[in-house]
Amino acid sequence: MAPTATDTEFMTYFQAVRLALKEELERDPTVFLMGEDIRFSIFGPTKDLHLEVEPERVLDTPITESAFVGAAVGAALTGMRPVVEIMFADFITVCMDQIINQAAKSRFMTGGQVKVPLVIRAPGGFMSSSAAQHSQSLEALFMHVPGLKICLPATPADAKGLLKSAIRDDDPVLVFEHKALYFSSDEVPLDPEFTVPLGKAAVRREGDDVTVFAVSGMVSSAVSAGDALARDGIEAEVIDARSLIPLDKDTLLSSVRKTGRLVTVEEGCLTGGVGAEIVALVTSEAWDSLKCPPVRVAAKDQPIPFSPVLEAACAPSSRSIQDAVRSCLDG
């Protein structure tokens, strides 16, 4: 029996990614997948997926990020909807030209002649001593490149819904998944038409005292910080960014207008980060509502260290979010 609009199933984030990919492969014959070892699939979303659809639509590539992302641009320009995987978000640096100079600009440079319906999935974030070249959250780099859309699912349902929107979108979309979230579980809608629109944030916890704008893996830390703060009578409103480009300014600004305080939280490093852009936006558009200077919580401005002790000191946490909120309220 086909699932109804309200059926859900408890599944992991990686299974939700898989469901989105499978549904879109079945729905649209122009969708196909490429990436290194995706049939084996280190984190699971595409494991043996070639056995469930036409095998030529789930392609293991050689280790050659520049060539397969470039090939995805070429395919997108000529009628296909490629979905490529960069095994760790850190490796995206190897194919920067194809993303920044080719995918992002092809439409504008040609006076709007073409569209580039391309999705790049890339897992980022801290996870158990993965060290400097396998831990980064590079989303802020791409916010600086007009022509790219960026989303970061923080829940299994969003892992499905945002990815489906990205695949159906006519522009290049970077979907930064999170390594440490792949094995988290929650209810996921089974409806093949379930999508989560790009550019729509979600309020994960309501509160009147402070707005906490959180990205990706930091959403759950922000919610747990909110729960801890509530025991001291501080009510934080936690916003899950979901998309950075396009950004849901309305949800953000109306929350700040209500609370008068802003804390941003991300796993990327502080300088030039997502928080910098969000704070700039809020101070220019909601200056009069602010009761105190906004505070940014982020990873330290340094390469991510290997040792677990150092890694923990470098990463933001529920604790550092609580401290930031308290410093806002005390200030």
Add this chain to the structure above:
Amino acid sequence: MRDYPQDKLLELYRTMYTIRRFEETVSEMAAGGLIPGFMIHLYVGQEAVATGVCAALRQDDFIVSTHRGHGHLIAKGGRIDLMMAELMGKEAGYCRGRGGSMHITSFELGSLGANGIVGAGLAIAPGAALSAKLRGTDQVTACFFGDGASNQGTFHEGLNLAATWCLPVVFVCENNGYGFSTPRSCHQSVSSIAERASAYDIPGETIDGDDVLAVLEATERSVERARKGDGPSLVEATTHRWHGHFEDDDDDYRSEEEKEACTESCPICRFEEACVERGNDASALERVREEVEAEVEKARAFAEECPEPKPEDDASMIFAGGDA
């Protein structure tokens, strides 16, 4: 057959056996949760390549390593106690606990870095060789990389650059038949990687990478050529990866038979036989094994006991000028 002094043979044997026992110990410790991280790429089965290559190098020559780099560093003279400390993330480690398995290195020993980015070293090696040329030294750079890495643009760009500028690089491809889960037949169309040398008009040869003397002799030829100023060459050493791609890998893309077959070409057993054939008595080998066992145990005990690094020291390692 070239003659080797007995102590030279024993030295090669010691290096290979040290790599083997170090890696097996790391594997055990990783399984017991004693090594942080889930991406620990071990060198078991490939010992003859690093050992043969580094034995052909001078101490002041450079190597460029990979994600599978423990063996390279040991062969270049790495101290296994400091290596074990690094793998455990301790302050006494070669990278003060900041790098771990994938970034383990010692510049003092001429290792320009293990690397988490497949193919990155193929562009770095020509730079080190250019530097030697500009500084007027005759240092050679040996660049290790895998069959999978030979598909990155940097392989082609690096070989072309080194060939065009006649740089002293020995490109050493460790062909273990796989890039992670992908067998060579699915990731490249050529049957021999060495053949690609002809595209850059440099010598290329394929050798048995599980035969340490074959590796040593081929590398010596390439090093001599490079040192004379005749430019780079490509050595493809065929070998076998005994463990999974990394220690957490189920390795279910290879059949049990295939995995067992890997061990038939054990570079260490083969060299033991060669040593005996060449007149070494088995008890000398036995003595080396005992010494290595004790050294590995000591390294482990040292690493377990030494202190954790301090977060406040990180800042001094970001910029050369110290705290920013």
